[in-house]
């Protein structure tokens with residue numbers, strides 16, 4: 586589902602954020618990416634989402650060769666991804682339900698399907714009572730759940746979550762990881778970056794990658810359980 590060979594990413598002002606990335610991610614895999622601040626975790630996710638492109642090497646994501654960032658391939662790719670951004674990127678002035686529905690607006694599905702999926706997803710994240718609340722009236726943790734509902738409502742083949750445990754205490758971090766993992770299935774991969782290595786060290790059925798100054802090492806191969 587993801588195949589990276591000799592991938593480098595150099596930002597325009599000269600930072601070499603990723604060096605020589607060799608990576609293969611299978612359908613059904615749950616993969617954690619850890620590593621210190623600035624080591625390249627978000628940069629790697631940006632490549633997978635088609636918001637940055639390799640400056641060298643080849644990259645295939647969900648069947649699309651996006652090594653050179655052709656627009657049509659990027660559009661196809663993005664339809665298949667459910668991103669959960671660290672800052673959520675919810676739209677103010679809109680309800681939770683509207684936010685989740687807006688997340689589906691470029692998919693090729695009917696308005697009825699959109700509404701049904703949006704409601705289902707909000708139920709799955711435990712927000713059935715808050716669907717009609719404006720997101721600016723919701724707590725931080727609730728907004729995080731809206732962001733997750735928006736991602737999964739798209740029925741993505743790949744869920745990508747950047748630091749979802751970031752501002753959370755241990756119990757809430759575990760809850761969010763459990764919630765994200767509940768969307769794991771045989772036709773989907775889930776990639777999560779996290780600093781909270783102590784929370785994931787026992788998860789032997791999950792893959793683990795460590796980033797260090799732009800290079801990666803695979804600590805564990807995840808097997809779909």
Ligand SMILES: Nc1ncnc2c1ncn2[C@@H]1O[C@H](COP(=O)(O)OP(=O)(O)OP(=O)(O)O)[C@@H](O)[C@H]1O
Pocket residue numbers: 596597598600601602620621622623624625626627628629796
């Ligand atoms: N848009 C950008 N332009 C230039 N340099 C960037 C850009 N984004 C990131 N970088 C640099 O690339 C390197 C990797 O950054 P990245 O955001 O991928 O790290 P990270 O592992 O996600 O860090 P954190 O744990 O703090 O989120 C850093 O040196 C960073 O300063």
Ligand SMILES: [Mg+2]
Pocket residue numbers: 626627628747
């Ligand atoms: Mg980051």
